[in-house]
Amino acid sequence: MSSGKGTRVAAAALAGMLALSACGGGTAQDSGPASLRVTVWSANEAHLKLFNEIADEYRQNNPDVTAITFDPLPFENYTTTLTTQIAGGNAPDLAWVFESSAPDFVASGALVPLDETLKKTEGYEYDDLSPATLKLWQHDGQLYAYPFSTSPFGVFVNTDLLKRAGQKTPAELIDAGQWTWETVFAAAGATQAATGKAGLVIRDFDYKGWDYLSTYWTGWGAEAWSEDGKTCGFASPEMVEAMTTLHRAIFTGKALPGPGTTADFFAGDAAMTVTQISRASLLEDDGFAWDLVPLPVGPKGPYAVVGQAGIGVLKSSPHAEAAADFLAFLTNPTNSAKLAQFFPPPRQSQLTAQTLAKTNPKLKPEQLQRVVIDGIASGVVKPSHTGQAEISQQVRAGLDPLWTPNANVRGVLDDVCAKIQPLLAK
Amino acid sequence: MTRTDTRVGPATARPTLGRRRPYWTGRRRDQLTGYLFIAPQLVGSAVFVILPLALVVWYSLHEWNVLAGTFTFVGADNYATLADDPNLGSVLRATGLFSVGLVVLNLALALLLAVLLNQKLRGTTLFRTLFFSPVVVSLVAWTIVWGFLLQDNGGINGLLDTIGVAGPNWLRGEGTAMFSVVVVQVFKNVGLNMVLFLAALQAVPGELYEAAEVDGASRMRQFWRITVPLISPTILLTSIITVVGSLQVFAQIAVLTQGGPGTSTTVLVYYLYQQAFQFHHFGYGATLSIVLFGIVLALTVLQWQLRKRWVFHES
Amino acid sequence: MSRDLSPRTKLVLYGVLLVLSVPFVFPTWWMVTSSLKPVSEIFSFPPQLLPLNPRFGAYQRVFDLQPFGQQYVNSLYIALLVTVGTLAVSALAGYAFARIRFRGQNVLFLVVLAGLLIPSEVTIVPLFQMFFKLGLIDTHWPLILVPILGAPSVLATFIMRQFFLGLPGELEEAARVDGLGRFATFWKIALPLSRPALGAVAIFTFLHSWNLYLEPIVFLSSPEKFTLPQALTQFVDAYGGPMWDVQLAAASMTALPVLVVFVIAQKQFVEGLAHTGLKG
Structure with a gap:
C-alpha cells in the first residue's frame, strides 16, 4: 500500500496545481462521441423515468451521443453542489436553474445562447413559446435557458373548514365580486377564531422566504425592486401600505399563523394556502373538500404571480453543441406535451384547459383556466436579481424585526432599502 | 504495513567503515523508525490538508466568479474587504457566543451525566445507551425534529403550557435562537463526551474517596478536590474536541435558523459558506476560511498552553 | 467506584435520569414512530406518541x-x-x-x-x-x-x-x-x-x-x-x-x-x- 500511495500523492499534488490553471475554463468543442450529463433537483422516480425515456429515444436517432445521464442533486444543496462541480472543473453539460439564480446564470456568461439551435430545429415552433415566460431567461436579446416549468400561484381552500366556521366559500365570494385580500384576511381570522386551525398560510414563506410575499404585495402594485433592478422598492408607499396591512392581519387579525408556527394546509391544519398549483398532488383523495382559486384581488386590481425553472447548456461543456441539440429535442412540441404532466409548459398551444386536464386529473377545467392559463399569460415572475442570494439574505435579515407585534413597519422597510440599495446598484 | 519494521534498517545499512562507530546507532535507527511510523499521516496531511489549505490561501488573493469562469488576481483586496465588512463584528460575536455556550453546556452536562451514571445503580447501562443514542441518529433528522419541537406552537411550549409557563418563540427571538441552536447541538453530541468522562471516572481509585471520607470532606469538596483533578486530562481532551467541533458546526444552523433572526446566529462557518457557495464569492470565502483557521489555531494553542497550569498529571 | 446509596437517594437519582433522558429519547422515538404514520399524521398537533394505524409501507x-x-x-x-x-x-x-x-x-x-x-x-x-x-x-x-x-x-x-x-x-x-x-x-x-x-x-x-x-x-x-x-x-x-x-x-x-x-x-x-x- 505504501509505495502506491507515494505516486498517488505526487499525482494529487501536481493535479492541485494544474487545477488552478484550468479555472478559466476552456470551451474546446469536441465533435466526437458525446456523453451528456444533466443536473436536476428532482429525484422523483416518475420524473426520472420520463426523462430517461425521452433521452433513449433521442439516442436512437443520434448514435453520436453515447449516454445521457440525469444527476439528481439534493434540492436544498442544489446550487452549492452545482457550483462546486463547476469550480472543480466538472461542470455538467446541461443544468436545471432555479428562477432565483436565473439572472446570475443568464448574465454571467456561464450558459450558451439557444435561439439559433431551437429555431433551426425542425418542427420546433419557437414562436409558440409565450414571450412572457421567456423574459427572465433572456439577456441582450438572446435566450440562455428554456423555462421548462412555469407554475402560477393560486389559493387552495379547505372548504370544509371555512363552512365549519360559517364563512362564505371563495367561489361564492368570486361570484359576488368580493374575492379581495380584505375579505380573505377577515375570513381567515374568523376561521382561526372559530376552529383553532390556522386561517391563511403563504406556503414556503415561513417568515424567511420573503420572495413568496410577492404573491401578496403585487396586488398593491408594490415590487421588491424596480424593473431595471437598480432601485429598491421596499420603502415605496405601496409596499409600506401592503406590509402594514399584512402586519395587522398577522398580529391583530390572527389571519395568518405567527412566526415560528407551522400549519400544513395539506394535512388539514389551515383553511387556505397560497402556493403553486403543482402542489395539488399533495391532496389526498379521501381528505377534505377543497377548491383552487386565483389570488385575491388587491387594491390595484387582479394580478397573477408565477414561479419558474429553466434548463440551460453550460458553456464549459465540451459537447455544448450536442447538449443544445438534445435540449431542442427534449422541449419540442411532442416532448413538451409529455413533460406538461409535471411541469406547466411555456407553449401557448399546450396551455389549454383540455390539454392540461389530461395530465392534472385532480384539477377541474375552470380551475385550470382561471389559475394556470390566465396566470401564465399575465403573471409577474417572483423577484429575482443578479446576486440574488446575497440580496435575499440581507432582505431576510432586514425584515426579521418586522415580525414582532410592535414593529415600526415604515422604519423596518427603510432599513431594508438602506441595506440592499448598495447591492442593487452594483 | 510490516515494511515499516525497524529491522529493515540494519539490513540496508552499509558495512561499518573501519574503526568508526557504526552509522546505524540505536538513536539513528530510532529516528528512522519514527519517521517511518509517522510517514502515512504526514504525507496524508501534506496532500489532503496542507496543500488544499495552501490553495485556499491562493484563492483568497483572487476574485473568483465560478459562474462567469473568471479568476483574477486581486492581491490583498479580499483582506481589505474583510476589514470593512460590516457583518464581521456580529459574525464573530455569534461565533464566540455559540462556541462558549456549546463548550460550557456540553462539558457540564456530560460531566453531570457521567457522575450520575457512575453511581451504584441498576439500569445505568440502559440510561447510558439512551444518552448516547442521538450520536448515531442522522444529524439532519435530529435537527428537523427539534425544529418542529421548538416552534411557537411546538412540543416544548406545549409542555411548558401544562405547568402554566408561556414559552418564548424559541427560534425567532434574538436571544433564544442562539440558545436553542446550542442546546439542540448539545443533546446531539453530549453522549460522546459523557462516555469519555465515564471512563475517566471509573478509573479514579475508590480508596481516595474513602480516605477523604475519613477526613470528613463533604461530597462537593471530594468532587472538586479529587475527581476533577484526576479527570482533568479528559477534560482537556473533550474541551479541545468540543471547541474545534463548535467552530465547524453549520448544518444545524442552516436547518434551524438560517443565520437569523437578523444575523444573530450567523456563525463564521455559516457566513463563509454563504459567501462562497451561495453568493459565489469564492475568493472572499477563502479569505474567511483563513480567518477561521487562524481563530481555531489560536484557541487550540491557548488550550494547549493552559494544560500545564491545571491538568493534573501530564507526563 | 462509588459508594452504596440509600433507597431515597436512588429514587431521586432515577427521577433525575428519567427526566434528563426525555430530550435524548423523544426525537428518536418520534422519528421511528412517525415512519409508521401517514404523512398527514406526522405533523399533527399535539404529536401522537404512537401511530394510530401503524403501517410499514414506507x-x-x-x-x-x-x-x-x-x-x-x-x-x-x-x-x-x-x-x-x-x-x-x-x-x-x-x-x-x-x-x-x-x-x-x-x-x-x-x-x-x-x-x-x-x-x-x-x-x-x-x-x-x-x-x-x-x-x-x-x-x-x-x-x-x-x-x-x-x-x-x-x-x-x-x-x-x-x-x-x-x-x-x-x-x-x-x-x-x-x-x-x-x-x-x-x-x-x-x-x-x-x-x-x-x-x-x-x-x-x-x-x-x-x-x-x-x-x-x-x-x-x-x-x-x-x-x-x-x-x-x-x-x-x-x-x-x-x-x-x-x-x-x-x-x-x-x-x-x-x-x-x-x-x-x-x-x-x-x-x-x-x-x-x-x-x-
Whole structure:
C-alpha cells in the first residue's frame, strides 16, 4: 500500500496545481462521441423515468451521443453542489436553474445562447413559446435557458373548514365580486377564531422566504425592486401600505399563523394556502373538500404571480453543441406535451384547459383556466436579481424585526432599502 | 504495513567503515523508525490538508466568479474587504457566543451525566445507551425534529403550557435562537463526551474517596478536590474536541435558523459558506476560511498552553 | 467506584435520569414512530406518541425508490475500511509522537495537528479539484482516502498519542532490553495494551464516516454509489417536497443498527477505557 500511495500523492499534488490553471475554463468543442450529463433537483422516480425515456429515444436517432445521464442533486444543496462541480472543473453539460439564480446564470456568461439551435430545429415552433415566460431567461436579446416549468400561484381552500366556521366559500365570494385580500384576511381570522386551525398560510414563506410575499404585495402594485433592478422598492408607499396591512392581519387579525408556527394546509391544519398549483398532488383523495382559486384581488386590481425553472447548456461543456441539440429535442412540441404532466409548459398551444386536464386529473377545467392559463399569460415572475442570494439574505435579515407585534413597519422597510440599495446598484 | 519494521534498517545499512562507530546507532535507527511510523499521516496531511489549505490561501488573493469562469488576481483586496465588512463584528460575536455556550453546556452536562451514571445503580447501562443514542441518529433528522419541537406552537411550549409557563418563540427571538441552536447541538453530541468522562471516572481509585471520607470532606469538596483533578486530562481532551467541533458546526444552523433572526446566529462557518457557495464569492470565502483557521489555531494553542497550569498529571 | 446509596437517594437519582433522558429519547422515538404514520399524521398537533394505524409501507418504498441495499453496503464497507485504515495510520503515528524521539518531532506534530483545525467546508473545493484531475470523481476513493490520511484521522492520532503518553513505559523498556525492535515492541507490547483507545478511535471514526454528508453529495453522482446520508435526501415527491414517511423510515434504518452495535459493544468499550484510563 505504501509505495502506491507515494505516486498517488505526487499525482494529487501536481493535479492541485494544474487545477488552478484550468479555472478559466476552456470551451474546446469536441465533435466526437458525446456523453451528456444533466443536473436536476428532482429525484422523483416518475420524473426520472420520463426523462430517461425521452433521452433513449433521442439516442436512437443520434448514435453520436453515447449516454445521457440525469444527476439528481439534493434540492436544498442544489446550487452549492452545482457550483462546486463547476469550480472543480466538472461542470455538467446541461443544468436545471432555479428562477432565483436565473439572472446570475443568464448574465454571467456561464450558459450558451439557444435561439439559433431551437429555431433551426425542425418542427420546433419557437414562436409558440409565450414571450412572457421567456423574459427572465433572456439577456441582450438572446435566450440562455428554456423555462421548462412555469407554475402560477393560486389559493387552495379547505372548504370544509371555512363552512365549519360559517364563512362564505371563495367561489361564492368570486361570484359576488368580493374575492379581495380584505375579505380573505377577515375570513381567515374568523376561521382561526372559530376552529383553532390556522386561517391563511403563504406556503414556503415561513417568515424567511420573503420572495413568496410577492404573491401578496403585487396586488398593491408594490415590487421588491424596480424593473431595471437598480432601485429598491421596499420603502415605496405601496409596499409600506401592503406590509402594514399584512402586519395587522398577522398580529391583530390572527389571519395568518405567527412566526415560528407551522400549519400544513395539506394535512388539514389551515383553511387556505397560497402556493403553486403543482402542489395539488399533495391532496389526498379521501381528505377534505377543497377548491383552487386565483389570488385575491388587491387594491390595484387582479394580478397573477408565477414561479419558474429553466434548463440551460453550460458553456464549459465540451459537447455544448450536442447538449443544445438534445435540449431542442427534449422541449419540442411532442416532448413538451409529455413533460406538461409535471411541469406547466411555456407553449401557448399546450396551455389549454383540455390539454392540461389530461395530465392534472385532480384539477377541474375552470380551475385550470382561471389559475394556470390566465396566470401564465399575465403573471409577474417572483423577484429575482443578479446576486440574488446575497440580496435575499440581507432582505431576510432586514425584515426579521418586522415580525414582532410592535414593529415600526415604515422604519423596518427603510432599513431594508438602506441595506440592499448598495447591492442593487452594483 | 510490516515494511515499516525497524529491522529493515540494519539490513540496508552499509558495512561499518573501519574503526568508526557504526552509522546505524540505536538513536539513528530510532529516528528512522519514527519517521517511518509517522510517514502515512504526514504525507496524508501534506496532500489532503496542507496543500488544499495552501490553495485556499491562493484563492483568497483572487476574485473568483465560478459562474462567469473568471479568476483574477486581486492581491490583498479580499483582506481589505474583510476589514470593512460590516457583518464581521456580529459574525464573530455569534461565533464566540455559540462556541462558549456549546463548550460550557456540553462539558457540564456530560460531566453531570457521567457522575450520575457512575453511581451504584441498576439500569445505568440502559440510561447510558439512551444518552448516547442521538450520536448515531442522522444529524439532519435530529435537527428537523427539534425544529418542529421548538416552534411557537411546538412540543416544548406545549409542555411548558401544562405547568402554566408561556414559552418564548424559541427560534425567532434574538436571544433564544442562539440558545436553542446550542442546546439542540448539545443533546446531539453530549453522549460522546459523557462516555469519555465515564471512563475517566471509573478509573479514579475508590480508596481516595474513602480516605477523604475519613477526613470528613463533604461530597462537593471530594468532587472538586479529587475527581476533577484526576479527570482533568479528559477534560482537556473533550474541551479541545468540543471547541474545534463548535467552530465547524453549520448544518444545524442552516436547518434551524438560517443565520437569523437578523444575523444573530450567523456563525463564521455559516457566513463563509454563504459567501462562497451561495453568493459565489469564492475568493472572499477563502479569505474567511483563513480567518477561521487562524481563530481555531489560536484557541487550540491557548488550550494547549493552559494544560500545564491545571491538568493534573501530564507526563 | 462509588459508594452504596440509600433507597431515597436512588429514587431521586432515577427521577433525575428519567427526566434528563426525555430530550435524548423523544426525537428518536418520534422519528421511528412517525415512519409508521401517514404523512398527514406526522405533523399533527399535539404529536401522537404512537401511530394510530401503524403501517410499514414506507419501509418497502425505501427499497423501491433507491438501491437502498446497495447504498447500505456502500456506507458499511466505506466506514469499515476507513476505520481499519485510520486505526493503522493513527496508531503508528500516535505511538511515534509519544514514544520515539526524532528530530523535528514537535514541529511535525504541529503540522499534523493543523488538520484538526480545518472545517471540511474550507477544503472541499481544492479537494474536489484534485480528485477531479485524478479522475476519481464519482468513485468512493475520496471518501476513503481523505478520512484515513487527511484531516479526520488527525483527531485519532491525537487520541492515540495522548493514550500512549499515559501508558507506563516499563514493559516496553523490558521488551527492548530483550532485544525486540521498535516495530516488534509496538506490535507485541504497546498495541495490545492500547485496545481501549483503539476502541474509542474506532467508534469516533466509524460514526464520522457513517454520518459524512457534504463530501458524498459533492463527490458522488450515481445512485448506486451513494452513501446512506446522501440517499436520505433523495426521497422526494414530484415537486421537491420531502416524502416524510419514507425519509424517516430510511433514517430509522440508518440509525438503528449502529445503536445496536453500540449497545453490544459499550460495556467493553467504556470499561476498557476506564481500566487503563485516557491520560492527557
